[in-house]
Structures are given as C-alpha cells and as structure tokens.
Amino acid sequence: MSYSVYQVMYTLAIEDPDMPTPRFHNVIFVEIEPETSGTMYHVTGSITDVGGMKYQEKKGRHPNQSESPNTYVGLGKIKVTDYPEVDRILRALPTPPKQKHFNIKTMKTEQMKPDGTFYEPGEPRPPMIKCTEWTVNQAIPALYASGILRK
Secondary structure (H helix, E strand, C coil): CEEEEEEEEEECCCCCCCCCCCCEEEEEEEEEECCCEEEEEEEECCCCCCCCCEEEEEEEECHHHCCCCEEEEEEEEEEHHHHHHHHHHHHCCCCCCCCEEEECCCCEEEEECCCCCECCCCCCCCCCCCHHHHHHHHHHHHHHHHCCCEC
C-alpha cells in the first residue's frame, strides 16, 4: 500500500517585487484519501519576519479540490508505513531565514546580509530563499535521498 506525493504550486495573491516572476507558493502534498484529502508540508510566513519562515504540516484538501488556481505534479509514491517519516525528514531541514528588513536610510524594505547589515549599491547579492527554493532545492531532494519517496 502506498500514497501518491505531489508538488503543488498555488498562485500568489501578491508577489514579492524583489523575486523573479512568476512566483507560486510551493508545497508537498501526500494524498491520503484518493482525490479528496491528504497532508501538506510547506514553509509559511515571510522572509521579513524575525526568525524567517516556519515549517508547517497540516491536513488539506486534494489540489484538485482547491478554490485557488494551482498546478500539481506527481513526484512519486511513499509506502504507507513510511508516511510518518515525511514530517520527521522535512521538520529537520533549515527553513528560509530572515533575508529582508526595512532600511531607514533608503526608506524601503531591502535584502540584507546574514549579519543584518544591508548590501551596498552594486554589491553582489545571493538569491533569496522562499517556499519555492525550500521545496524544490531542499525538501524534495531530501525525500528522494532518504529513499522513502520513489518515482
């Protein structure tokens, strides 16, 4: 017995002007009840929040039941007996930290360095990490690497 696993991309109401577009809120969805419901795993909050974004596991409707426009892609399957491991693996991953702050010198919210100081004009800046980067670059690879998610 196994559960299907999907990457779901929900349309954003408001996009971050400092991030490449188009952007989507990305989650991992484990389908528990076929075509009906399952569990969503994602990071929420903002990269302007103290402490950055937070990991969340929550019950949810199947992506095809959602009122907001979305796209979902099958990632593979996990054994029912491995299902509890999904939360353990994803909870252990680092979440996106605070990466932006209001700069009183320029009177706007700007990307900041890990030490809290601001970048100078023209200074190279690393790409910011939000839910998409966490899901695509950390969470999905971690599930495959663990061996519990199989294509």
